[in-house]
Amino acid sequence: MPKIKIQHKTPHVDMTPMVDLFSLLLTFFMLTATMKPSEPAPVDTPASISEKPTPDKNIMTITIAKDNRVFFNVDNGPDTILHFRPKILEEMGKRYNIVFTPQELRYFEKNSVPFGVNIKDFKAYLSAKESEKAKFEKGIPIDSTDNQLAFWILFSRQVNPTAQSLIKGDNDVEYPTVKKVLDILQDKNVNRFSLITSLEKVEVVVQDAKK
Amino acid sequence: MAEIIQQDKHQGGKKKPKKHSTAIDMTPMVDLMCLLITFFMLTTAFAKPKVMEIALPEKIKKNEKVEPPKIAESRTLNIIMGPNDKVFWYPGKADPAALVPLQETNFSATGIRQVLLDRNRALFKKIEAFKGDVVSGKIEIKQDSLQSAIRQLKKNDDTGPIVLIKFYKTAKYKNFVDIIDEMSIVGIAIYIVTDLDWLEQNMVERALGIPLTAAAPATAKK
Numbered sequence: 001m002p003k004i005k006i007q008h009k010t011p012h013v014d015m016t017p018m019v020d021l022f023s024l025l026l027t028f029f030m031l032t033a034t035m036k037p038s039e040p041a042p043v044d045t046p047a048s049i050s051e052k053p054t055p056d057k058n059i060m061t062i063t064i065a066k067d068n069r070v071f072f073n074v075d076n077g078p079d080t081i082l083h084f085r086p087k088i089l090e091e092m093g094k095r096y097n098i099v100f101t102p103q104e105l106r107y108f109e110k111n112s113v114p115f116g117v118n119i120k121d122f123k124a125y126l127s128a129k130e131s132e133k134a135k136f137e138k139g140i141p142i143d144s145t146d147n148q149l150a151f152w153i154l155f156s157r158q159v160n161p162t163a164q165s166l167i168k169g170d171n172d173v174e175y176p177t178v179k180k181v182l183d184i185l186q187d188k189n190v191n192r193f194s195l196i197t198s199l200e201k202v203e204v205v206v207q208d209a210k211k
Numbered sequence: 212m213a214e215i216i217q218q219d220k221h222q223g224g225k226k227k228p229k230k231h232s233t234a235i236d237m238t239p240m241v242d243l244m245c246l247l248i249t250f251f252m253l254t255t256a257f258a259k260p261k262v263m264e265i266a267l268p269e270k271i272k273k274n275e276k277v278e279p280p281k282i283a284e285s286r287t288l289n290i291i292m293g294p295n296d297k298v299f300w301y302p303g304k305a306d307p308a309a310l311v312p313l314q315e316t317n318f319s320a321t322g323i324r325q326v327l328l329d330r331n332r333a334l335f336k337k338i339e340a341f342k343g344d345v346v347s348g349k350i351e352i353k354q355d356s357l358q359s360a361i362r363q364l365k366k367n368d369d370t371g372p373i374v375l376i377k378f379y380k381t382a383k384y385k386n387f388v389d390i391i392d393e394m395s396i397v398g399i400a401i402y403i404v405t406d407l408d409w410l411e412q413n414m415v416e417r418a419l420g421i422p423l424t425a426a427a428p429a430t431a432k433k
Binding site for chain 1: 234237238240241244245247248251252254255259260261262263264265266267268269270292378379380381382383384385386387388389391392395396
């Protein structure tokens with residue numbers, strides 16, 4: 001008896017719908033992607049019921065990390081015609097007798113990331129490789145003897161008076177540090193600012209109030 | 212899939228044309244797409260963070276003499292943030308001669324929120340009723356003027372508490388945001404963030420059962 005020949009056929013799955021779906025998803029994500037801004041230190045923000053979205057331009061952000069390091073960033077949105085960032089750094093340099101080269105200023109303008117660097121290390125920080133930048137991030141000094149944060153705020157507001165102040169603090173930052181930052185802001189006549197939080201829904205009904 | 216079905220014609224003698232499937236192996240493409248999708252999904256910042264606006268009273272300059280504002284003691288409520296998410300509160304004014312004990316509570320729905328709601332009942336109901344009227348259409352109001360209308364309600368109110376928010380030195384930033392958030396949940400009209408004075412610091416330390424660290428200033432000692 002002749003053997004029955006079993007046809008060797010690779011099981012074939014029709015992948016077309018899958019590919020279709022994937023390309024759709026991919027296009028969607030690529031178009032909606034706004035890259036998460038890179039952060040030198042992870043910050044876990046507390047939650048509030050506020051539904052106001054964070055503005056994305058004309059802001060100066062003060063970040064307070066868990067280990068009480070303070071970071072600063074100025075973001076003026078895509079309008080690079082005004083060149084706020086290099087102007088601020090130039091003013092800072094004048095105050096601390098550091099001359100920044102045009103290359104360094106341009107580099108600073110293009111890389112809008114929060115920095116927590118002592119102004120004395122700034123030249124080294126700007127020229128350091130991306131992977132070696134972390135060792136300069138010791139936090140901006142906020143002591144009364146060497147209050148560099150105050151000058152960053154001052155010059156930012158001189159260069160761009162319409163900038164809003166945002167504070168982004170970690171859940172576990174101790175209050176005295178927050179208080180110090182608030183005091184510095186108030187010394188520079190910033191009495192109105194926004195705290196960055198994540199959203200949380202809370203329901204309170206009138207019945208709770210009766211009792 | 213784009214597959215052309217070829218009919219088999221068995222005609223003797225003729226050479227069989229080699230059958231070629233036009234199906235393309237899409238596996239590598241799918242692999243790559245999976246990878247890209249995963250990458251974009253992980254790097255996308257979906258929920259934009261929100262902001263909570265606060266305004267602090269202007270600082271008094273050192274050489275300026277400003278009379279502290281007079282506020283009714285009966286309406287005053289002091290809230291002190293302690294360590295480990297503890298919340299202390301006492302009504303009125305701390306008097307060294309007749310110390311009021313601190314009440315301890317927490318951030319749960321029945322904690323400090325209840326304390327605030329009990330005191331802010333009238334205003335809270337007024338705001339809720341107003342919001343209800345807007346939703347049901349009894350009052351016609353532009354969407355963007357709702358907030359300012361509520362602000363006006365708060366401004367005209369004279370029954371709610373005046374909340375003084377203070378922080379013990381080991382309080383966390385989370386407490387700072389939480390308590391201000393609590394103010395907006397309950398609809399407190401007037402609240403101020405101020406410094407803890409020595410007497411209150413002692414009160415907190417006594418409540419916590421730790422040694423006192425603050426001494427009375429020279430002027431307060433008699």
